[in-house]
Amino acid sequence: MTPLNLSIDCVILGFDEDQKLKVLLIKKFINDKNDFQFALPGDLVKPKEDLLSGGKRILKSLTSLEKIYLKQFYTFGDPDRTKQKKDQSWLKMYRKKPNERVVTVGYIALVKMEEYIPHASSFAVDAEWIELSKVSKDLAFDHNEILNEGIRYLRDQIDHQLISNLLPSKFTLSQLQKLYEILLDEKLDKRNFRKNISKINIIKKTSEKQEGVPHKPAYLYTYGDKI
Amino acid sequence: MTPLNLSIDCVILGFDEDQKLKVLLIKKFINDKNDFQFALPGDLVKPKEDLLSGGKRILKSLTSLEKIYLKQFYTFGDPDRTKQKKDQSWLKMYRKKPNERVVTVGYIALVKMEEYIPHASSFAVDAEWIELSKVSKDLAFDHNEILNEGIRYLRDQIDHQLISNLLPSKFTLSQLQKLYEILLDEKLDKRNFRKNISKINIIKKTSEKQEGVPHKPAYLYTYGDKI
Numbered sequence: 001m002t003p004l005n006l007s008i009d010c011v012i013l014g015f016d017e018d019q020k021l022k023v024l025l026i027k028k029f030i031n032d033k034n035d036f037q038f039a040l041p042g043d044l045v046k047p048k049e050d051l052l053s054g055g056k057r058i059l060k061s062l063t064s065l066e067k068i069y070l071k072q073f074y075t076f077g078d079p080d081r082t083k084q085k086k087d088q089s090w091l092k093m094y095r096k097k098p099n100e101r102v103v104t105v106g107y108i109a110l111v112k113m114e115e116y117i118p119h120a121s122s123f124a125v126d127a128e129w130i131e132l133s134k135v136s137k138d139l140a141f142d143h144n145e146i147l148n149e150g151i152r153y154l155r156d157q158i159d160h161q162l163i164s165n166l167l168p169s170k171f172t173l174s175q176l177q178k179l180y181e182i183l184l185d186e187k188l189d190k191r192n193f194r195k196n197i198s199k200i201n202i203i204k205k206t207s208e209k210q211e212g213v214p215h216k217p218a219y220l221y222t223y224g225d226k227i
Numbered sequence: 228m229t230p231l232n233l234s235i236d237c238v239i240l241g242f243d244e245d246q247k248l249k250v251l252l253i254k255k256f257i258n259d260k261n262d263f264q265f266a267l268p269g270d271l272v273k274p275k276e277d278l279l280s281g282g283k284r285i286l287k288s289l290t291s292l293e294k295i296y297l298k299q300f301y302t303f304g305d306p307d308r309t310k311q312k313k314d315q316s317w318l319k320m321y322r323k324k325p326n327e328r329v330v331t332v333g334y335i336a337l338v339k340m341e342e343y344i345p346h347a348s349s350f351a352v353d354a355e356w357i358e359l360s361k362v363s364k365d366l367a368f369d370h371n372e373i374l375n376e377g378i379r380y381l382r383d384q385i386d387h388q389l390i391s392n393l394l395p396s397k398f399t400l401s402q403l404q405k406l407y408e409i410l411l412d413e414k415l416d417k418r419n420f421r422k423n424i425s426k427i428n429i430i431k432k433t434s435e436k437q438e439g440v441p442h443k444p445a446y447l448y449t450y451g452d453k454i
Contacts, residue, residue: 051304077278
């Protein structure tokens with residue numbers, strides 16, 4: 001047998017209509033001199049715990065966030081992923097066998113920032129939303145790589161199950177376009193966007209229109225029960 | 228720490244222009260009375276091996292297949308996934324600690340059957356291409372679930388990196404449509420298919436046409452260097 005340790009790391013991306021995408025990072029002390037390191041919220045899976053339950057437990061224990069739709073996106077198994085010098089100090093403080101291999105399963109979520117106010121606990125001394133462009137290149141372990149893979153997954157997939165909870169139950173095409181622009185980090189052409197979105201047979205036009213807007217009210221759309 | 232074992236299971240789907248999709252299964256004896264069980268090719272990852280290398284080594288060791296583009300698609304971590312009664316007999320023959328938890332990473336590949344002739348070795352006594360509709364409901368462990376997830380992944384994604392190696396370097400739209408029909412297991416409308424495929428900015432029309440065909444020659448397309 002090849003015993004090793006399994007962990008889960010969570011890429012929690014926060015969305016705020018007027019801002020850029022942010023990622024939820026925890027801050028952890030790596031020694032008793034108050035030196036710290038940023039990391040994705042992550043920890044070891046328990047012996048009898050399935051992966052999704054583990055992800056939820058770990059996220060809650062470190063950041064207090066719960067009731068979040070978490071989706072598995074990739075498993076990172078480089079045998080040396082926890083062997084870098086920068087990580088030894090923390091590992092020695094928190095792990096009985098700091099040299100043992102740890103494979104980690106990446107889970108991703110996309111949330112409205114204003115609905116999820118994180119509070120740090122356990123070995124996290126802080127939990128913060130950080131703009132993607134301002135994330136340290138020195139996250140713990142291979143967390144920069146995991147974060148990048150998570151963002152790539154999100155952009156490649158435009159996973160409707162992940163993004164539908166960022167919108168109200170009925171939304172305009174402009175709201176949807178704005179969301180895509182933030183996720184993809186690029187300006188989209190309105191006509192092309194509408195042409196493309198109509199092909200994805202997943203949103204449905206309702207007979208209702210916006211109310212109380214100073215311009216011509218737009219039709220409202222819904223994801224319906226398709227997802 | 229939470230020691231467990233990590234394995235890799237491979238969903239190798241075979242494609243043959245005139246046929247249905249098939250999956251590569253191994254046959255393994257579960258006792259010394261010649262009773263056997265079918266399973267996906269899979270085994271434990273070695274202590275210092277990364278996941279993709281492990282997948283390639285395992286696939287080769289059990290089926291002799293090599294030089295295949297393997298893609299990770301999902302990790303299966305149910306703590307009881309190897310605890311079913313049907314699997315105990317094999318586990319006791321082949322594992323020192325048959326009760327230890329095993330988490331498995333699923334890898335998928337799509338190959339032209341005629342290019343990959345499997346030969347069984349190691350604990351596999353046979354390696355066969357089996358039509359999806361004829362796969363036993365009693366595969367080892369949770370391999371029916373892993374196979375289903377793999378097929379779902381393939382259909383959801385229509386991953387061009389996976390499917391491009393099923394086609395010649397230049398192909399007609401009819402060949403591409405036929406391939407999609409086999410993968411999706413449904414007949415597609417020619418006009419809609421062409422409309423939809425032209426939107427995926429990934430294939431490119433060449434200036435060349437088919438040669439030596441009894442009908443009006445069709446233009447040839449290519450994936451170019453986009454993937």
